[in-house]
Amino acid sequence: MRYGIYLAATAMSCAVPAVAAEAPIYAPPGAWVVPHKTPLAESSDARPWLLADQQVLIEGDKRSTFTDSAFRIQSAEILRNWSDMTFEWQPDRDDLIIHSIAIIRDGKPIDLLAQGLKLNVLQREKDFEERAIDGRLTATAPIEDLRVGDTVRFSTTLVERSTVLKGNGEALLDLAADPAPIRSGSVRILWPKDLPIKWKSFGKGIAPTESDKDGYHVLTQSYPLVKQDEMPQDAPLRFRRTPGIELSTFASWTDLSRTIAPVYATAGTIRDGGALAAEIDRIAAATADPKARADAALRVVQNEIRYLYRGMENGNYVPQTPEATWSLRYGDCKAKTLLLLAMLDRLGIEARPALVHSTLGDLLRDRMPTLGAFDHVIVEARIDGTDYWLDGTTAGTHIEDLADVPPFGFVLPLTPEGHDIAALPARRPARPQMAIAIEYDQSAGTAFPPLFDLTFTLRGAMAAPLTSLKAQAKPDQLRDFAQSALGKFVNNGVIYSRSIEIDEKNGLATIHAEGIGNLPWNRSEERPYLAIEGLADDFKVEIDRARAAWRDIPVATGNPYLMEYRFGLTLPKGVAFVAEGPAQTEREIAGFVLKRDARLSGNRLEDIESLWTKGIELPASALPTARAEAAAIKKSEFRMRAPAGYPTRVEEIADARKTKRLVPILAAYQKAIDDDPDEANNYLNRAAFNSGIFDYKAAMADYDAAIAREPTTASYLYRAWLKAMLGDYEAALADVGEALALDPGSEGAQWQKAGLLVELGRTDDALTVIDEQMASAKDKRDWLGLKAETLGKADRAEEGAAILAEALAEQPGDSSLLNALCWLRGTRNIQLDVALKDCTRAVELSQNSAAVLDSRAVIYFRLGRLDEARSDLDAALKLSPGEPGSLFMRGIIRGRGDDKLGATADLSLARLQNGQIDKTYAGYGIEPQH
The missing domain is CATH 2.60.40.3140 (Immunoglobulin-like)
Structure with a gap:
């Protein structure tokens, strides 16, 4: 209380x-x-x-x-x-x-x-x-x-x-x-x-x-x-x-240092001929290298003396003797420090104790000199002109890491003559505390998710949780941990194999995972590219000093830390990919040192990056420059770029299916399912892949399995779409009914329902659904377009055109309504004399004109202006490569000329994506010539 x-x-x-x-x-x-003596206040x-x-x-x-x-x-x-x-x-x-x-x-x-x-x-x-x-x-x-x-x-x-x-x-x-x-x-x-x-x-x-x-x-x-x-x-x-x-x-920190130093005197603390002396002599006999001796002594203190704080019997400030610590095999920071000091002294290594605060070191520069300002003590050793700060209470220190600087900020060395507090230096660690290495195999093609092999390595004290996890975690717990901890490194990829490996000799703990990842190739340009997102891409300077009172307050950039990121990518063979942007860089921004060394050789990219947090204090005056430098990083993106003429996504899929390049990827999806057969998402993931490569039958089988385990509105609606793509409209409508039973308010389900009713010839029922949805819809434009399309299929195209024209009178210049009217007139072959003008206006007003170019191409086709139709379709396919409707129309036009091979290729790609496309366009009276 x-x-x-x-x-x-x-x-x-x-x-x-x-x-x-x-x-x-x-x-x-x-x-x-x-x-x-003042009476206690009584109030509300x-x-x-x-x-x-x-x-x-x-x-x-x-x-x-x-x-x-x-x-x-x-x-x-x-x-x-x-x-x-x-x-x-x-x-x-x-x-x-x-x-x-x-x-x-x-x-x-x-x-x-x-x-x-x-x-x-x-x-x-x-x-x-x-x-x-x-x-x-x-x-x-x-x-x-x-x-x-x-x-x-x-x-x-x-x-x-x-x-x-x-x-x-x-x-x-x-x-x-x-x-x-x-x-x-x-x-x-x-x-x-x-x-x-x-x-x-x-x-x-x-x-x-x-x-x-x-x-x-x-x-x-x-x-x-x-x-x-x-x-x-x-x-x-x-x-x-x-x-x-x-x-x-205390007159000064020096006075405090001089006063406390005798507590850690080592003279006479080790008994000749005793067990502790024998252990130290064993180290001395094994190596004459002082750094190796210090490392061996530290390992003994860290690994063979368990931590136990004893505050009784003078124990709060006075350590137990080294002989007692060795005999008891336990001790706190004071006992471990004195033991290590005594061992180093016997090994001929210069060392002294140093007081620190484990979390509040930054305060020391402003504090009064008090012993209560510290809560920890370590050893400062000097070897070959280099200072080493050795902490006997941590674990997993390796000789390579011996010179790492701990995150205490300031230390007070304890010496007989006294010493002032001293700031710890910024020193780049010899090895990263965290290392991520991801190897992607995208040799099947850029249109497909790559397989990956990932290792996530921690060292030193940070490795301890993974050591405990390996010993205690059940398979399900390890699965959940690996997915949550590593999923972000592979764009939420699917992990189907994971293990923890402990390397005690080198002080490392590693999670190894295999799975299916996601590398987002950007196809908005003629030559697809992949932005290599490394450590620099996540780097931001988000520091708030906007308030007047904060304007001069410096920034604590965090504890010293080194992270390494290795990215390996195997690209399709025989394709001359090129690297763009800064492949080798090193820069320091706001106390963070970012380094990249990326090299492309043949179809192999290797990118090694590091981020070293120096742990410095940044003055507020440096922030504008830091922000500008961080923003500049974003503008200098490093990319892999495909060569000119690289296949479109649909072309790549068609070729990969033909040459059986997708077998390893499908095998990986099967491994994910075998890893957790009761998880619905594993089936949905493979279904998404199969759907993406247009194998709708295989995708539907996985949706069956997913729905059997976890029925959802989204799963029913997607399976309904698959069934429609396979021409089974009655079964598709039944799935939409199941979706509506789960979510009666689903607008997407009502949309699918209307479309399926049209395909089944029940246009009156479809119009009823559309009118009901339009009555409550805030934005009616899409529903108006669907109603007009439905009226067209019911041989009431003129009525549909009138509805769209009426809507345009209220919203003149609306590109979506103009496109709907253009499409209706073209597919139903009506009002062609005015259609072309509205189509051209829609092209001019549309932000993404691929759809309206496709619609105008139908008008040109109806008017017999095949060259202009072909030109619009080429432009549409440049904006939206692989669009099945545009491919189908271009294939028809090519077939009516002398490009029979091109016609066959276009029609084949369109039919690969949509097995009902011939039937759909036949309904418009548009068919390839045989």
Whole structure:
């Protein structure tokens, strides 16, 4: 039930001799405490903490913290959530003094201690599962007969002592700011006037008053503070730190370094002839290379000494001896650091301990010199002129990674002569922390999904989760994990095989996956191309400094990190693809170094990219340049381009089916189905592929299997389309009925229903459906076109034309309505004298004129102007290659000239895509000549 002030006690805090008590002391506050005598505020304010009074007395390496708190039970919900009061202390160096516990009811105090309340003492080791034991005791106070409207008021003093500080004192106090649930709070800090304490405040609204009284210097600050200024989340931590006050008697970081250094002295810590000495001598005998020796020693500390934090028996700041650590085979960061220091010393390697903070290193440059500013300790070794920072608590460090710089920002080396805090350098890691390698096989053709082989590798500590996953995951869990983790790397491709491989020797963990991917070749230009999307394509500078108050705040670019991406692509043989754009580049933008080395040889492309995050702090003034440079990357796209005359998608499909090049792809889809036979999506994926290569019978079989497992509106509608393409309109209509049963409001289903009714000769029923949909449609143009088409098939084409003309009178210049009218007149061979003018206007107004060019070609065909019809069809097919209707019409025109081979090719491609196309155009009275 504590709130408001935080006196930092880190994972290494304050070791002292065992002089304190293992039970709370019941006594009044010390004479130095100024009692809070102001009546508690009673108002409708919703903040439950009526009082949060904190008073801290610093007497060198002894610190006493008095708290006086009052919490109001404002509602039944708060009462239900009330827990027993708890107070914690370290029995070997702290005293917990209980002054009072009372209930204030109707303005009158009920003294629970006077009524005999005694706290129960527990040793809970609440962080045991996090591999930490600290020996802390917990005193609990169950409050009986607590009621809504009561106020619980309690006061305690915690007395902490430390010999490690060598008579120095320090305190780190975080202060709550609005909107905090505190009505009235204050902090009072005092120390003997002859104690050389310096202090510093952080945050908006902190202005403590200073005074001298009874031989003490006193700081006083009320809180909650005013609401703190909002800061961007990518600002350095020192701009986002919790407001508070820090105090210290250390004159400087150098003074602190010199004071703590003896704790990590290694002289005499290893017993000659002992087991630890033998282990170190074994390393020395194996190699004379100091880097290899350091690596071997670090591996021993990381891999053979398990982590266990011991905060008891002087353990918060004082490490256990190397011999004890080797014997126990466990230790925390302090124990592992001292063991590694001792081993390196015996191996002749220069090394020293260095204090760090695992997450708040950026704050150190602005903080007061305090031991509480750190929560971790590592080893800094110097080998052949290079500094190495070695952390015995991590795992998987390999000799190649030994020089990697950890993400702590700043360190405080501990030396007998003292040392200032030092910034860690930016150094490119020797190996990537993450590496993705994707090998695509698109030798079957660019129209088809490529097969892929993917490896996703993590190293060092990042590899640990994959090691656990390999040991624990069931096949279904591994399948789900691989798809979610790797699917984004292969454009949501289908993974049908996956495995985890652990390389302990090299500190690597790899997921290996095989499957079917998706490389989107762009066919909007005459020569298709593939944009090679690598690390640079995802790079953005999305940093908000638009607010005036943020304009000069620098940017924290993140922890140092190296990622590697390898992209391999096997293209169709015998085709002269070319690379376009920057194949070899290296540039630094906003502290990120991007590198690409791409090479095309024959039908093989290999692209190696890396992204190194240097972890620097970027000044806000550098942002405009960074944004411009990032935007420039987007404009310099790297591509694979097909040569002139490359087959259209439909031509490529026809050739691949003829030459059996698709067998490996179909086999891969079968592997995906075999991998999870109950998953409907696996059948839908193969159905989409078969439909895409116009094998509608095979696609329909997979839709049957998918619907049997998971019937959906979309699946029924697509199967209905397949059945229609195979000429089975009655069965298609039945599937549309199933779709409407699942989703009666589906406009797409109603559209298909109307079209199928027309094919079945039930035009009146179709018109009924169309009229019903038009009545509620916001945009009626498509429905008008379908109605006109339906009237045309019912031999009422003139009526259909009149409907479209009427709509155009209300929406003149609407290209879709003009195209519908052009198409109706051409296919029904009516009003040709005015049709050409409207068709040409539609071409001029349309943004994508492929469809209207196709419609106008029918008019030209009806008028016997075959050259002009052919010209429109060529233009339409240039915009929309493979369009079956345009191919069919061009084939007819070619057949009436002297291009019989071209006619056969066009008609064949049209019929490959649509087996009903001859029947459809015969209905218009348009047929190839035989």
